[in-house]
Amino acid sequence: MASFTIRELTREFGVTARTIRHYEELGLLSPGRRGQTRIYSPADRTRLKLILRGKRLGLSLEESRAIIGMYDPAHGNRAQLERLLARVREQRAALLARRRDLDAMLRELDAAEAGCLAALAGHASTTAATGGRRRASR
DSSP states (O other), rough: OOOHHHHOOOOOOOHHHHHHHHHHHSSSOOOOOEEEEEEEEEEHHHHHHHHHHHHHHHHOOHHHHHHHHOOOOOTTTTHHHHHHHHHHHHHHHHHHHHHHHHHHHHHHHHHHHHHHHHHHHHHHHHHHTTTTTOOOOO
């Protein structure tokens, strides 16, 4: 059976050893030991891959733990897939809402920038018309 060291997993997945040890502390990974060396099984490697995918999808570690824990190949993993699908849809809706908010903010920034540029252009033409002299305010 294949096994992996922490160094191999850090290289493969681009994470730090500290990250992997953190997942161990949370009970998400359960490596064996060979002396002082942690030995990860193919199942640990797959769990790590799924945890990192969950992170990219915006899932919390607890959500990933719950979904990974639902793995049940004897019953086709239907419940696991349905739960993941629901979370993917929720995350998509949340991201689309954030995108709408960001688009609205960008439109407001564009309008503010245009206003500032127009005011500066007006200021420059006023300064040029007065020959650069300042009016004394009384």
